[in-house]
Amino acid sequence: MPDDKLYLLDTHILIWYFTGNQRLKPQIRERIDEIRNRGGRLLIPTIVLAEALNIAEKDRVRFDFTALYRLLQEEPEFEIVGFGPEILEETMRLKGIPEIHDRIIAATARFYGAGILTKDRIICESGEVETI
Numbered sequence: 001m002p003d004d005k006l007y008l009l010d011t012h013i014l015i016w017y018f019t020g021n022q023r024l025k026p027q028i029r030e031r032i033d034e035i036r037n038r039g040g041r042l043l044i045p046t047i048v049l050a051e052a053l054n055i056a057e058k059d060r061v062r063f064d065f066t067a068l069y070r071l072l073q074e075e076p077e078f079e080i081v082g083f084g085p086e087i088l089e090e091t092m093r094l095k096g097i098p099e100i101h102d103r104i105i106a107a108t109a110r111f112y113g114a115g116i117l118t119k120d121r122i123i124c125e126s127g128e129v130e131t132i
Contacts, residue, residue, distance in 0.1 A: 004040070006115070008115070009043070012118070039076070040077060045104065049069065096126035106128050
């Protein structure tokens with residue numbers, strides 16, 4: 001039976017998935033593929049897109065951000081979600097994640113009741129959100 005849980009992708013997972021980077025754990029790649037194949041939803045916060053843009057512009061990882069962004073907009077399984085007052089309020093309640101970008105990502109997941117596909121040790125160990 002398929003997992004109907006809603007998931008959010010963090011920055012590294014998003015970039016590694018679309019660039020085919022071998023650092024992406026097979027179980028995470030398989031989970032994303034399975035969700036995409038069955039027409040599920042994967043949330044992409046705008047803060048994740050901003051971080052990905054920054055990584056691409058600084059050439060820390062070589063990939064075409066414009067192509068990635070276009071794909072995310074075109075494929076119905078991906079839902080880009082913004083950072084509004086309700087996410088800010090959730091961010092203020094999170095205390096276990098000190099870095100503000102990571103707090104916003106975790107707050108977005110909590111707001112939507114989603115798990116996070118992440119490699120971030122601090123997010124994983126915080127207990128603030130479900131992680132894979």
